[in-house]
Amino acid sequence: MVTTYAGAASASLTDLWDRLFGTQTAPEPWLVAVTGLVSLAAVMPNFLWRLTRNAVTIAHEGGHGLVALVTGRRLQSIRLHSDTSGLTVSRGRPTGIGMILTAAAGYTAAPLLGLGGAWLLAAHHITLLLWLATALLLALLVMVRNAYGVLTVTVTGAAFLLVSWLTGPAVQSVFAYTAVWFMLLGGVRPVFELQSKRRYGGAPDSDADQLARLTHVPPAIWLFFFHAVSVCSLIGGGRWLLGL
Numbered sequence: 001m002v003t004t005y006a007g008a009a010s011a012s013l014t015d016l017w018d019r020l021f022g023t024q025t026a027p028e029p030w031l032v033a034v035t036g037l038v039s040l041a042a043v044m045p046n047f048l049w050r051l052t053r054n055a056v057t058i059a060h061e062g063g064h065g066l067v068a069l070v071t072g073r074r075l076q077s078i079r080l081h082s083d084t085s086g087l088t089v090s091r092g093r094p095t096g097i098g099m100i101l102t103a104a105a106g107y108t109a110a111p112l113l114g115l116g117g118a119w120l121l122a123a124h125h126i127t128l129l130l131w132l133a134t135a136l137l138l139a140l141l142v143m144v145r146n147a148y149g150v151l152t153v154t155v156t157g158a159a160f161l162l163v164s165w166l167t168g169p170a171v172q173s174v175f176a177y178t179a180v181w182f183m184l185l186g187g188v189r190p191v192f193e194l195q196s197k198r199r200y201g202g203a204p205d206s207d208a209d210q211l212a213r214l215t216h217v218p219p220a221i222w223l224f225f226f227h228a229v230s231v232c233s234l235i236g237g238g239r240w241l242l243g244l
Contacts, residue, residue, distance in 0.1 A: 072098055
C-alpha cells in the first residue's frame with residue numbers, strides 16, 4: 001500500500017512538472033496579431049484605459065516592492081488606488097544604490113515584465129508564464145494594505161489562476177498572449193502621461209523627480225530612460241511574439 005501511494009505521488013509530481021515546464025503549441029500568427037490589436041484597444045481609448053491601467057499600476061508598484069526587497073530594503077506596504085495611482089513604502093537608507101534602483105523600478109516594471117513574458121511565449125512556455133504571473137500576484141497580495149488594492153490584485157490573480165486550471169490550451173494561449181501584449185503596450189503610455197503632467201507643473205514628486213534628487217541627474221534624462229526601456233521592450237517583445 002505504501003508503495004502504491006508513493007508511486008501515485010511520484011506520478012502526480014511528474015505530471016505537474018511536465019505541465020509546468022513543458023511546452024505548448026503557439027497560436028497561429030494571425031491570432032497573435034489579433035491579441036496585439038485587442039491589447040492596443042485596451043490601452044488607447046481613455047474610457048477603457050481608466051480601467052485597464054490598474055493592471056499596469058499593479059506591475060509598477062510590484063516592481064518597486066520587488067527591487068526594494070532584492071536590494072535589502074524593508075518593504076512595509078503597497079497601496080493601489082481607484083484613480084490608478086499607487087504607493088509603495090519601504091525602509092532603509094534614504095540614499096544610495098538601493099533607493100535609486102527601487103525608484104527606477106516602477107515605470108520599467110511593466111515593459112520588462114512584458115519582455116520576459118514574450119521570451120517565455122517565444123519558447124512556448126505558456127503554462128509556466130500563467131503560473132509565474134499567479135505566483136507574483138499572490139506574493140504581491142501579501143503586502144497590499146488597502147481594500148481596493150486587495151480587490152484588484154485578487155481579481156487579476158484569480159483570472160490567471162482560473163485560466164491556467166480550467167481552460168484548454170487554445171484559451172490559455174490567447175489569454176497569455178493578450179496579457180503580455182498589454183504589458184508591452186501598456187508600459188509605454190504611462191511615461192508619456194508623466195511627461196505631460198510634468199510639463200504643466202504636475203507630479204512634482206514623481207519617480208523621475210525622486211531619481212533626480214537622488215542622482216543629481218535631470219528628470220528629463222530619467223524620462224528618456226523610461227521611454228527607452230518601454231519602447232525597446234515593446235520592439236523586442238513584439239518581435240518575439242510575432243516570430244520575426
